[in-house]
Amino acid sequence: MxxxxxxxxxxxxxxxxxxxxxxxxxxxxxxxxxxxxxxxxxxxxxxxxxxxxxxxxDLHELLSDVAVERLRPDSPPEDRGELAEDLSVWAEQFLEEMAAQPGRAYIRDALLGDDTNAGRCSAYAAEQISVILARAAERGERAPDVETVVDHVVAPMMYRILFRPEGLEAAYARRLVAELLG
Amino acid sequence: MxxxxxxxxxxxxxxxxxxxxxxxxxxxxxxxxxxxxxxxxxxxxxxxxxxxxxxxxDLHELLSDVAVERLRPDSPPEDRGELAEDLSVWAEQFLEEMAAQPGRAYIRDALLGDDTNAGRCSAYAAEQISVILARAAERGERAPDVETVVDHVVAPMMYRILFRPEGLEAAYARRLVAELLG
Missing domain, CATH: 1.10.10.60 (Homeodomain-like)
Structure with missing residues (x-):
């Protein structure tokens, strides 16, 4: 398309x-x-x-493209020296940005475009997670793979942002990370 | 709105x-x-x-409302006499329906409406899961709660349907259920 x-x-x-x-x-x-x-x-x-x-x-595709650009992370994830902390901080920030009104509007616009646009959003998150996991591996920490983090941390946050946005708090992001790593 | x-x-x-x-x-x-x-x-x-x-x-709200009605399950989930099997069968069917072209179009339309519409979609899934979990409880099977199933089974499927629709297969739905219960 x-x-x-x-x-x-x-x-x-x-x-x-x-x-x-x-x-x-x-x-x-x-x-x-x-x-x-x-x-x-x-x-x-x-x-x-x-x-x-x-x-x-068409206009939808253009707005979708602009929205995806706005969802592009502008810096690598923070390095706090430990996987659990790095992933928690990243997840909290992701939830905060995406659950806010502008973030949700950009995600919806991104989903209106063709699949490439939605795929780019997902790739941004996966790239940030890869950086965090690679650092953990360098430190000798045991770490899950990217797809596991997507399933257990990114997907639940995004599902609730899109389908049940009420009452989402940082504690939810931290709990998802703790359950995955713990 | x-x-x-x-x-x-x-x-x-x-x-x-x-x-x-x-x-x-x-x-x-x-x-x-x-x-x-x-x-x-x-x-x-x-x-x-x-x-x-x-x-x-407006037209978007109307299309969103129609889409949500189309996503309403028309029957209770199958009862195969065992939690793992019931949940696997339900998850496979959910993935098959939602990942197909009409299902994806309805989900996108539902998300275009106000939050109530997206919430109704999510409630349909939660209701079906509740039926499955209540049957398991009656049989004396240990069962997770609805929100845990939403996070571990529904959310990963829906995330991939929306953001990375390629290569989604029934085995993925079964694996999510097995990982949750196993």
């Missing part, structure tokens, strides 16, 4: 992506998400609407 | 819901989901567009 390439583009293509993404973010803040249209975004970004349709297919 | 009442309505209200839902399902099959509009649905259902707007707020 998506017309965008699988790899991140360079050159003119990268500039188009950057200006279109920036236009979406600016207009969302100014006029609200419901008022966004492809012609409005194109005008702000200085491209033609057909450039956007060619690259993203 | 949603204008619909929390309880299922009766009388005229129930007839309106039924005819509007039926119109959505029929038109989706005939003209496709992208072509649906509130006036089109209203005309088919024999109500005014303002009836739909008053009751559901």
């Amino acid at each position: 998506s017309r965008k390439p699988m790899v991140r583009p360079g050159g003119r293509s990268a500039r188009v992506q950057e200006s279109v993404h920036a236009a979406v973010r600016a207009l969302e803040a100014e006029v609200g998400r419901e008022a966004l249209t492809v012609p409005l975004i194109a005008a702000r970004a200085g491209v033609t609407p057909s450039t956007i349709y060619r690259r993203w297919g | 949603s204008r619909k009442p929390m309880v299922r309505p009766g009388g005229r209200s129930a007839r309106v819901q039924e005819s509007v839902h039926a119109a959505v399902r029929a038109l989706e099959a005939e003209v496709g989901r992208e072509a649906l509009t509130v006036p089109l649905i209203a005309a088919r259902a024999g109500v005014t567009p303002s009836t739909i707007y008053r009751r559901w707020g």
Whole structure:
């Protein structure tokens, strides 16, 4: 369904992506998400609407792509010197960000796009977890594999964020990690 | 956000819901989901567009409501006389239905509505699991509680359906149940 390439583009293509993404973010803040249209975004970004349709297919795909970029972690996970602590801190932060209103809106937008977008969100979490597990392995700590952490920590948090967002607290994230490692 | 009442309505209200839902399902099959509009649905259902707007707020909420109804289980879970088997059979069927293209589309639609709709989806799964666990308790089998089954069986399946749908097989559902009970 998506017309965008699988790899991140360079050159003119990268500039188009950057200006279109920036236009979406600016207009969302100014006029609200419901008022966004492809012609409005194109005008702000200085491209033609057909450039956007060619690259993203439709407005949903574009919003989904922008949402996924916003969910991209901007730094590696904290290193506190111990697996249980590293994973707990990461899980708490993940829950806090994703359960907040903007996080939930980005996740829903990401899910509206094609599967590649949802897959990128999941890959971001898996990459952060891999870094934590690799550090644990270097320290000689016993550690589960990434998929096990996804099933036991990421999936329950994301399920509750999407389907039962009430009453989610940091203690829930910590408990999931403790049950997995303990 | 949603204008619909929390309880299922009766009388005229129930007839309106039924005819509007039926119109959505029929038109989706005939003209496709992208072509649906509130006036089109209203005309088919024999109500005014303002009836739909008053009751559901907008098209997204209506589609979300219809999707949730389609996700409602139409029978209690199978009773095979043993917890591990009952839960495995239920999990396999849940995964098969939800991971298929219509199931995934309904889940995405359900998530587009307000939180009540996503909560109803989750409640359907929790109710089915409760039936299975109550039977196990009657037999004198040791059984986890519903929330534990949600975290360890439902959440991983739903996470992968939404974020990483490729390669999901019945064996994955069975493994989640075996790990929880074993």
